[in-house]
Amino acid sequence: MPGDVKVVERPVGEGSYVRAAAKGMGVTLRHLLDPNKKTQQYPDEKWELAPRVRGTHRMAVHEDGRAKCVACGLCPTVCPVNCIKLVPAEDENGERYAAIYEIDEFRCIFCGYCQEVCPVEAIHLGVHYENAEYSRERWVYDLERLCEQEHDVTALWDPSDPASQ
Amino acid sequence: MGEMQELTTFWFVTIAAVKVVAVFTVLMVVVAYMTLAERRVSAFIQDRLGPNRVGPFGLLQPIADGIKNIIKEETMPAQAIRPFFLLAPVLAILPATILFAVIPFGSPLPTPWGLVEMIVADVSIGFLYILAIGSIGVYGVAMGGWASGSKYSLLGGLRGSAQMISYEVALALSLVPLILLAGDVRAPEIVSMQQTFSAGPPTYASWFLFPLLVGSFFFFISGLAETNRLPFDLPEAEAELITGYHTEYSAMKFSMFMIGEFAHVITVAALVTVFFLGGWDIPFWTGDNIRVLSDGTVIGEPTWWKTVLTLAAFSVKTGLVVVLFVWIRWTLPRFRYDQLMDLGWKFMLEAVTVYILVIALVILAIEGLGIPRGGWYAFVLFVVNLGLAGVLLFALDKGTVIRGAARPATGPDAGPASAASSTSVGAVDSAATDDVEE
Numbered sequence: 001m002p003g004d005v006k007v008v009e010r011p012v013g014e015g016s017y018v019r020a021a022a023k024g025m026g027v028t029l030r031h032l033l034d035p036n037k038k039t040q041q042y043p044d045e046k047w048e049l050a051p052r053v054r055g056t057h058r059m060a061v062h063e064d065g066r067a068k069c070v071a072c073g074l075c076p077t078v079c080p081v082n083c084i085k086l087v088p089a090e091d092e093n094g095e096r097y098a099a100i101y102e103i104d105e106f107r108c109i110f111c112g113y114c115q116e117v118c119p120v121e122a123i124h125l126g127v128h129y130e131n132a133e134y135s136r137e138r139w140v141y142d143l144e145r146l147c148e149q150e151h152d153v154t155a156l157w158d159p160s161d162p163a164s165q
Numbered sequence: 166m167g168e169m170q171e172l173t174t175f176w177f178v179t180i181a182a183v184k185v186v187a188v189f190t191v192l193m194v195v196v197a198y199m200t201l202a203e204r205r206v207s208a209f210i211q212d213r214l215g216p217n218r219v220g221p222f223g224l225l226q227p228i229a230d231g232i233k234n235i236i237k238e239e240t241m242p243a244q245a246i247r248p249f250f251l252l253a254p255v256l257a258i259l260p261a262t263i264l265f266a267v268i269p270f271g272s273p274l275p276t277p278w279g280l281v282e283m284i285v286a287d288v289s290i291g292f293l294y295i296l297a298i299g300s301i302g303v304y305g306v307a308m309g310g311w312a313s314g315s316k317y318s319l320l321g322g323l324r325g326s327a328q329m330i331s332y333e334v335a336l337a338l339s340l341v342p343l344i345l346l347a348g349d350v351r352a353p354e355i356v357s358m359q360q361t362f363s364a365g366p367p368t369y370a371s372w373f374l375f376p377l378l379v380g381s382f383f384f385f386i387s388g389l390a391e392t393n394r395l396p397f398d399l400p401e402a403e404a405e406l407i408t409g410y411h412t413e414y415s416a417m418k419f420s421m422f423m424i425g426e427f428a429h430v431i432t433v434a435a436l437v438t439v440f441f442l443g444g445w446d447i448p449f450w451t452g453d454n455i456r457v458l459s460d461g462t463v464i465g466e467p468t469w470w471k472t473v474l475t476l477a478a479f480s481v482k483t484g485l486v487v488v489l490f491v492w493i494r495w496t497l498p499r500f501r502y503d504q505l506m507d508l509g510w511k512f513m514l515e516a517v518t519v520y521i522l523v524i525a526l527v528i529l530a531i532e533g534l535g536i537p538r539g540g541w542y543a544f545v546l547f548v549v550n551l552g553l554a555g556v557l558l559f560a561l562d563k564g565t566v567i568r569g570a571a572r573p574a575t576g577p578d579a580g581p582a583s584a585a586s587s588t589s590v591g592a593v594d595s596a597a598t599d600d601v602e603e
Contacts (some may be wrong), residue, residue, distance in 0.1 A: 016562045021497055028210045028496040039214040 002073055051155040054110040054125040057103050059146035067147055068122035071096045075114035075123055083107035084114060101143040105131060116156060124153035172279040179277075184285050185266075192265055197227035197429045199487060204428075204487065207495045230420075237416035242322060243316025253312055254418045255408075257305025257425035260298045264432045267291040269353045271445050271476040272455045272469045280467060282457065283445070283476070284353060292350035295336050295436065299391060302429060303329035306400055309422065310410035321409025324502070325400035328390055330511035332397075336387035338517040342380045342524040343373060343440055346546075353457065356444030362453040364534040365464045367538035375545035379553045380524070382440040383517050388433040390509070392403070393426060394490060396497040399505060434486035435479075442482045443473035453478075516557065523553065 029035075040047075050056075060068045071088030089099035103123075114123050128151035133139055172180065201223060203214065208215025217223040237382045241250070271283035288294060303326050312321015342348060346369070347358045363368040374381050390397040401409040438444060445452045455465035455476050529550050537540050545563065 018561045024496045025492065031345055032206065032210045033493070034212065036212075037209070037214050038212045039208075041214070073581060096522055 043130075043150055051125045051130075051152070052157075053127045053129070053156050054112050055128040056105065056126045056131050056149060056151065057108070057114075057141065057146055058124050058128075058149035058151065059101070059143060060122050060124060060153075061147050065099065065147075067101070067143055068120050069098045069101060070120055070122070071098045071101075072119060074117045074119065078113045080111060080113065081107050082107050084127045097136050101146070103146065104140050106136065106139040112154065115154065118139040125135065125150070127152040127154055170373060173404050180276075180281055181285070186283075187496055188265055188270075188285050189262060189359070189411060189587065192262060192428060192431065193424075196424050197306075198432060199228065199427045201424070202487070203491050203494075206491045210492070210495045211545040213345070227563055234417050237575045238414045240413070242314055242413045243543065244559060246312040246314065247310050249312035251334070252411065253305050253309030253575060254414065254421035254425070255305070257422050258428065259425075260302040260305075260386070261425050261428035261432050264295060264298045264429075265435065266295050267352050268432070268435045268439055269356055270435070270466075270479045271454055273457060273463070274469060274472040274533075275467045280457070282353065283472060287351065289350045289351055292340070292344065295352075296333075299336070299439050300329065300333050302391065304424060305398045305422070306410045306591045309414065310400075310519040311354060313410070313413035314600075315413050318410050321402070321406045321412070323398045324402070325410060327395060328397060328399060328509075331506060332387045332513070335509065335513040335517050336391060337381050338514070338521060339383035339387060340440065341521045342377050344526060345521075345528055346373065346376060352439050352444075353404065354459075356439060356446065357456040357508060359443040360456070361451050362448050362454055362464050364458055365449075365458065365462070368536060369543045370540045371419070371543035371547075372441060372446070372448075374441040376543040376550065377441065377524070378432075378547065378550035379520055380517075380550075381437070382554070382557075383520070384440065385437060386453075386513065387394060389490070389493065390505075391431050392429045392490070394430060396493040396500050397505065398499055399502060402499060423442060434483045434490060437486050438479060438482040442486070445479040446452035447475060447478045466511075520553065529598075567568075 012055040062068060071086060073086060073088065076082070076084040076086045083104040084101060085104075086098055087100040088096050090096055110125060112125050115125050118124075123146075126149060128149070131139075167414060185488050203217040204226075205223065207216075215223065216226045219225040219229045228344070241247070266285040267282040269282070269287075274281045274283060304331075306325035307322040310318040310325065311319070313319070347355045348357070349355065359370075359372050360368060362368055370377065389395075393400050399409075400406075401411075406412070411419055414422060439572075445453075453461065453465075453471050455467050455471070457463050524546070527546060531542055531545055536545065
C-alpha cells in the first residue's frame with residue numbers, strides 16, 4: 001500500500017448513508033413543496049433592462065424624418081470589428097449625408113464606440129435585444145431600418161452620476 | 166356471500182380481450198403522463214416550473230414529445246447488428262407491459278354475463294410469472310448494449326445484466342416472507358389477505374406493509390435496482406457511459422427504451438401496491454372488501470361503483486409510489502459500481518435471508534402460541550419488524566455497507582492485521598488490503 005496516502009477518519013454520523021439520504025430527501029421535499037419557483041416565464045415576463053444596456057442600434061432622425069447622420073466617417077473608423085459600412089454623399093445644399101449606411105448586427109460586438117464618437121449624436125445603441133431573424137442578410141440593418149427602430153437609446157452614463165463615481 | 170356465476174367461454178374470451186386492450190392502452194397513457202410528471206416533479210424539486218407551455222399545465226406535452234420522436238431521424242450505426250439492434254427496444258418494452266397482466270387493479274365487476282375479475286390473467290402461478298418476466302426486462306438492455314457495436318453501450322448492457330442478476334435474488338427472496346404470510350401465490354388472494362372479512366377463511370386485516378415492514382423495504386430497494394433508476398442507474402450512467410445501453414439509439418427506438426423504463430417503474434409501483442399496500446383496498450372501510458374464493462364463492466357485495474372506487478384507490482396508491490420513485494431519483498446520487506455490488510451481494514442477500522429465517526421462526530412461534538390469523542397476528546409481526554428495522558438502520562448507519570472513496574483505516578504503518586481488527590467489516594477490508602499488498 002502506498003504509504004503517503006492520507007486517510008481521513010470521519011465520524012460515523014458523517015459517513016452514514018442512511019442519515020445523509022434521509023437529510024437529502026428532506027431537502028428535496030422542502031423544495032418540491034416550496035411555491036416560490038425561480039423560473040422566469042420568458043416571453044411573458046421579461047427582464048427589466050438597465051438604461052445602459054447596449055443592444056440593437058438606432059439612428060436618430062430630424063423632425064422631417066431625415067437621419068441626423070452627417071457622414072463624417074468617424075464611426076466606421078472607430079468600429080473595432082468593422083461592421084459599419086458608410087458611403088457619404090452631398091446634397092444640392094452642400095450638406096453631407098449617408099448614401100449608404102449599414103450596420104451588420106451579427107458582426108457588431110456592441111462596444112458602443114460609434115455612439116460615443118458620433119459628433120451629432122446620430123447613431124445610438126439601444127436598450128433592446130430581441131432581434132432574431134430567419135436569414136443572415138436580415139441582420140444587416142440599412143439606414144431606413146435603423147431610423148425605424150423605436151426602442152430607448154442606451155444611456156452613455158448615469159445622469160445622476162455623470163462621472164461614474 | 167354468493168356463488169360466482171361462471172362466464173361462458175365466449176364472454177370470457179371477449180371480456181379478456183377487452184381487458185387486455187384496456188389495460189395496455191391505459192398503461193401507455195399513464196406512461197406518457199409519467200414522463201410529464203417526472204419532468205414536472207424534478208423541476209419543482211429544483212425550484213423550476215418544468216414543461217408548462219403545451220396545453221393547460223403542460224398536459225399536452227407528451228403528445229408533442231410523441232410527435233417529435235416519431236418524425237425524428239432514425240439512425241442506424243454502421244457497427245450495429247441490425248436484427249438485434251431492432252429487437253432490443255421491443256424487448257425493453259415488452260416485459261414491463263405484460264407484467265401488468267397479473268396485477269389486480271380493482272374489485273370484481275358484476276356484469277350481466279357474470280362476475281368479471283379486474284385482472285387480465287388470474288393465473289395460479291402469478292408470483293412466479295412476476296419474477297420470471299421481471300428478469301426478462303434485462304434482455305432489452307443487454308441486447309441493445311451489445312448490438313449497438315459501441316463500447317459505451319456494451320458496458321451499459323453488461324452493467325445492466327450484472328445489476329439485474331445481483332438484485333433479482335434479493336427481489337425474489339424479499340417476497341418469500343410475503344408468501345409465508347399469505348399462503349397463496351395468486352395476486353388477488355394476496356390482496357384479499359390484507360383486507361377484513363366477516364366470513365370465510367381468516368385474513369390479516371392489515372396491509373402487509375406493517376407485518377412485513379423490512380421485507381417491503383427490501384422489495385422496494387430491489388425494485389429500484391430492477392427498474393434501473395437512480396440510485397441504481399449504472400447501466401445509463403451519463404457521466405461515464407454517455408447514456409449507456411441506449412447511446413446509439415435515436416428517435417422512437419430511444420423513446421421505446423424510455424417507455425419501457427417508465428412502464429417498468431409503474432409496474433413495480435403497482436407490485437408494491439398489491440403486495441404491501443393492500444392492492445385496491447380502500448383503507449378504513451370494509452364495504453369494498455370483496456373476495457372470490459378458489460371454489461367460486463363470493464364474499465362481499467360487488468357493485469360497479471365499488472369497482473370504480475377501488476380502481477381509484479389503486480391508482481392513488483400506485484401514483485404515490487411512483488412519486489416516491491421520482492423523488493428518490495432526483496435526490497440520491499448514483500452508487501459507485503463496487504458500492505452497488507457490495508450492497509447487493511454483501512448486504513441485501515444476507516439480510517434478506519436472515520429476515521426470511523426470523524419471520525419464519527416468528528410465524529412458527531405465533532402459530533405455536535395459538536394466535537389465530539388476524540389483527541393480533543399481524544401486530545406481533547409488526548412489533549418484530551419494528552425491532553428488525555431498528556437493527557437494520559443501526560447496521561446501515563455504521564457506514565460499513567456503503568462507504569466512501571477513502572481507504573479503510575490503515576495508516577502507513579498499520580498492517581492488514583490491524584485493519585481487520587479496527588472495523589466491524591474487517592473481513593472485507595483485510596481481503597481488499599491483501600489484494601493491494603500482493
